[in-house]
Amino acid sequence: MAVREAEPIAVEEARRRCFEWASPREVVRVPLVEAVGCYLARGPELPEDVPPFDRSLKDGYAVRAADTAGASDGTPVSLIVIEEVAAGGWPTRTVEPGTAVRTMTGAPVAPGADAVVPLENVRLPEGSAGREGDRIELVIPARAGDEIQRRGDDLPKGSSPVGAGERLGPREAAVLATAGVLEVEVVRRLRVAVLSTGDELLSGPGPLRPGQIRNSNGPMLAAMMRMEGWDVRDLGQCSDRVESVVQAVRGALESGDVVVTTGAVSVGDYDVVPHAMERLGMKLLFQKVAIRPGKPMTVGVKGDRIWFALPGNPASTFVTAHLFLLPTLRKMAGARVWDALRTIAVLKGRPSEGPIPLTRYWRARVWLEAGRAVVDAGREQLSAAISSFLGANALVEVPPGEDPRVGEAVAVWWLDVPPAPIGY
Amino acid sequence: MAVREAEPIAVEEARRRCFEWASPREVVRVPLVEAVGCYLARGPELPEDVPPFDRSLKDGYAVRAADTAGASDGTPVSLIVIEEVAAGGWPTRTVEPGTAVRTMTGAPVAPGADAVVPLENVRLPEGSAGREGDRIELVIPARAGDEIQRRGDDLPKGSSPVGAGERLGPREAAVLATAGVLEVEVVRRLRVAVLSTGDELLSGPGPLRPGQIRNSNGPMLAAMMRMEGWDVRDLGQCSDRVESVVQAVRGALESGDVVVTTGAVSVGDYDVVPHAMERLGMKLLFQKVAIRPGKPMTVGVKGDRIWFALPGNPASTFVTAHLFLLPTLRKMAGARVWDALRTIAVLKGRPSEGPIPLTRYWRARVWLEAGRAVVDAGREQLSAAISSFLGANALVEVPPGEDPRVGEAVAVWWLDVPPAPIGY
Structure with missing residues (x-):
């Protein structure tokens, strides 16, 4: 005994x-969506650049910024539209001086161009619809890089932005899917x-x-x-x-x-x-x-x-x-961070009991008041009282021998807040 | 058009x-555990008192408090143990003056008794094991109600402690199960x-x-x-x-x-x-x-x-x-509270962009620093940037025309914190 x-x-x-x-x-390899809620066993290396090509951020015209120097209301720069590229399309022409390619949001920027001028900044001369073969007028100079997201700018190939031990949620699913990671290794x-x-x-x-x-x-x-x-x-x-x-x-x-x-x-x-x-x-x-x-x-x-x-x-x-x-x-289950959020909070209510030589845990409710954590442990704390669970989203931790008063700061486990996902 | x-x-x-x-x-009636994560369509009326009988909170002896008046080290009160009741058992004897029923934690308190004296406060005379037929000695007076949880004290029959629109989680499952609610009506x-x-x-x-x-x-x-x-x-x-x-x-x-x-x-x-x-x-x-x-x-x-x-x-x-x-x-889906937690937080970082006549939302990371919410929106906020999701557990809300500076308080949606469960 x-x-x-x-x-x-x-x-x-x-x-x-x-x-x-x-x-x-054990580690299992599963499709991304089936891995939701699981923890990554390895942070996958991204197999592709995101975006996979230089991409337009706006509906507009891919141009050579140098062409547009000095453009103004009084001295517009006139360009001829030589092609149209939608998202999903691929340009076949190169932007030479004096030309532009109509380029929709998300579409690849044609070679030769180094800026995209949004539709709303473009003037159409009489009779022009701004389509292939039409002329457009620019009245503001473009700068190189305008409205272009460069290949790999968002997430470069070979990087591992989501690490081992992170829980696979919607944000992680988006980041991995966009770079072509459609299966992941997670702890089962x-x-x-x-x-x-x-x-x-x-x-x-x-x-x-x-x-x-x-x-x-x-x-x-x-x-x-x-x-x-x-x-x-x-x-x-x-x-x-x-x-x-x-x-x-x-x-x-x-x-x-x-x-x-x-x-x-x-x-x-x-x-x-x-x-x-x-x-x-x-x-x-x-x-x-x-x-x-x-x-x-x-x-x-x-x-x-x-x-x-x-x-x-x-x-x-x-x-x-x-x-x-x-x-x-x-x-x-593979988590890198396994505890609920621990913080301090101002004690708003407490049970009537004296200090003991044990660490006490009060079932409590934590919330934010003007951005500051407060916690109420004023409910009955009897071990046999199930009613004390109602609304209890936190545990107040009272060290042995201590007996915090209302208004003092106490240590709190915020039970409903998931373990932190990814370091920022 | x-x-x-x-x-x-x-x-x-x-x-x-x-x-x-x-x-x-639509409302469906399902077993409690299958309802986990669903929202209650109705707050069930509890069909039973919790506890369902007067129950001992300690391992000890059910006694008549009046018998113990004046008990002290020098003048112990001697009682004879007339029965033993374990949790799950049911007393067959009544506690008369001079008697006690050995009563384990969770066991019903025998009729006639109005207090339970914990084992550790009881002295056993020479040759007594404190079992049925043995004598015990009390050296501290008991007060009526000591270590007894009365029938219905925790959750009374007919009450509805978990309301419509609450999400069924572990706490709600415990509260309902303990009162005999084994099926609930939830929104499918x-x-x-x-x-x-x-x-x-x-x-x-x-x-x-x-x-x-x-x-x-x-x-x-x-x-x-x-x-x-x-x-x-x-x-x-x-x-x-x-x-x-x-x-x-x-x-x-x-x-x-x-x-x-x-x-x-x-x-x-x-x-x-x-x-x-x-x-x-x-x-x-x-x-x-x-x-x-x-x-x-x-x-x-x-x-x-x-x-x-x-x-x-x-x-x-x-x-x-x-x-x-x-x-x-x-x-x-039936929720009473459908938004994530909204609070204010001190802005720790922000993107470089000017005010616009629209409400802006910055992907951000919120955490608590010494019990005070702080938020960092310093990552690239480009619409096409998926990398901005990494670690983003919050949205900073910037009203039209405003442009908060670092150090100012801003409104924040804390995305990972579930809608508040039950009012406290």
């Missing part, structure tokens, strides 16, 4: 042990099994027997991890006896990367997780963390599989899932 | 017209078709023909809307001739709620959207918006279907998708 006597370790040390252990799963989606332990739980429908309560941790964890894009199997519940837990977790570990259980971890008469880990030959990463709620949080590993045994109290599950489970799993 | 002469309208007016038109799609997932127009585009793999560019808007939009949880069909591309666009959009409108096209909207020779909308019998909501980038943005509706014709320039697509498309679609 030595495992029962573990001393709680600091939250930073517990997180460090998880992150040190966690490594990305995690496979996670969720299991709630406890004879008191009812997971399915139907009336509660006396003494039973509904399983809320299973649906919460499943929803949380589905929103990350992972494959989540909700195994429902099992008895919190060692034998049942060992059997259920063994099966889940064989088919998945991660097993998340809730319950059966604390020091009561029927707590079984440390023993089950022993029976499964797992190495304990830690057994208790000096936090409230969530102190009996236990993590075990075996090979490349990990078992997060979260405490059964809903608030403990909520807090430990955000502090340990999600960031560790994001790292396993 | 009257449609071509439309005056641009203000961004607020254009958004108002979209939101006024948009109404939620949107069906969206994405179509890129332009003969210059290459959507699939293979080398570019001279003058062609890659389709990046399609993958970007598809990724954006997949991350919202909607059913997105990427129809690839079609020619930007009226006939092709009419045909492609007609088919897409029949099978989906929304068609999003890019390109073919501006005043060039080959622009066709207004004509196509006319041919399809659609009502124009607006044809131009006084913004940059994105001015030729056009929206048409017919019955309960909507066509967003976004400009083809990638930056225009990016900006208009965030300002018009996503919020309108979120409202159609």
Whole structure:
């Protein structure tokens, strides 16, 4: 029973042990759109220049800037239009002195030209429609480079603007697609099994027997991890006896990367997780963390599989899932940045409780007031209070022994803000 | 060709017209976990009290507080343990004076008892294990209500803590599941078709023909809307001739709620959207918006279907998708709050360009510095620059004629922050 006597370790040390252990799963090559929500295993080298040719930024006329020197209302420069090029077309003529090529937005700029004059800056002489064979008049001098985006100016071939560990979202999809990257190497989606332990739980429908309560941790964890894009199997519940837990977790570990259980971890008469880990030959990463709620949080590993045994109290599950489970799993999924946004905020409300020698986490709501983060932790912080989840988009972190007052700055995890994508 | 002469309208007016038109799609009843990411059509009335019975918050002993009056180290109160109740169990005995029921965390509190004394506050006399038939000693008086969560205290039956229009995420799933709501009525997932127009585009793999560019808007939009949880069909591309666009959009409108096209909207020779909308019998909501980038943005509706014709320039697509498309679609998907977070932030960097009589939107990066929002819009803001998307998690909004300097406060849309969930 030595495992029962573990001393709680600091939250930073517990997180460090998880992150040190966690490594990305296998790399798969998939079409770009199927990779949405996954993390890049490698930052692809762009195979093409963007744009792939010198391109007009406006509907207008490709001209030689030198031709237009001195153009003014009184002394217009007259050019003859020798060709028309639409986006998708390709010029066949070269712009010689005295000529211009009508060039639409996105169309290639004809050789010989070094500027594009927008339609609205061009005057059409009597009888001219500004089309091939017509004359146009310029009344403002053009400068070399005007309204032209040079080949490779936006994204040069061979560069890697989106790095390994970035999450593939719409912006990354646009950047990669435009340079011809239509398949990417990403870390495959995690496979996670969720299991709630406890004879008191009812997971399915139907009336509660006396003494039973509904399983809320299973649906919460499943929803949380589905929103990350992972494959989540909700195994429902099992008895919190060692034998049942060992059997259920063994099966889940064989088919998945991660097993998340809730319950059966604390020091009561029927707590079984440390023993089950022993029976499964797992190495304990830690057994208790000096936090409230969530102190009996236990993590075990075996090979490349990990078992997060979260405490059964809903608030403990909520807090430990955000502090340990999600960031560790994001790292396993290949993320370069795995934590939610951490900042400081002015405390607007707090629960009535005194300091303790543990790191406290208050479920709270953070928002911006005139550009400044403020946070309200005034709701009931009871571990068993699920109502404290309503609107809780943040955790206030209170170090051991501290007891911040309303109006003071506190450390806050902003849970809804995704890990930062790309360095800017 | 009257449609071509439309005056641009203000961004607020254009958004108002979209939101006024948009109404939620049909309501479906689905299991809770399948509803993840959907918006609730109705806030369910909780069918059960949470907790469903008076419940112990600690491992300990259910006692009569009156019995413990005057308990101290010198004058302990001795009680006899008459029963043991685990979580999931149900007491069969009543706590009479001089008795206690051993009661584990989450277990029902036996009738007669009005307080729970935690294990750690109980002394065991010589030979007692504190189990049924043993005696225990209390050395601190208990107060009525100690460590008991009363039936319905957390969430009372009949209340509706999660309202219509809230997005179903992990917190909402926990709150509803715990009160026995295992199915919810949500607005069904949107069906969206994405179509890129332009003969210059290459959507699939293979080398570019001279003058062609890659389709990046399609993958970007598809990724954006997949991350919202909607059913997105990427129809690839079609020619930007009226006939092709009419045909492609007609088919897409029949099978989906929304068609999003890019390109073919501006005043060039080959622009066709207004004509196509006319041919399809659609009502124009607006044809131009006084913004940059994105001015030729056009929206048409017919019955309960909507066509967003976004400009083809990638930056225009990016900006208009965030300002018009996503919020309108979120409202159609049942959201109560459809916009991303809007706040003010201190401007850290800005592009070199002068004021214009349009509302400008700069792709930018927002973050928190010591709890205060700051934003950097120092990247190239060219409409055709896809590299400007890298790390752009925000849009800086600059009103017509204004030209904020570095160090000033500006309005910012924080694109990655989801619409606020529940009022707190």
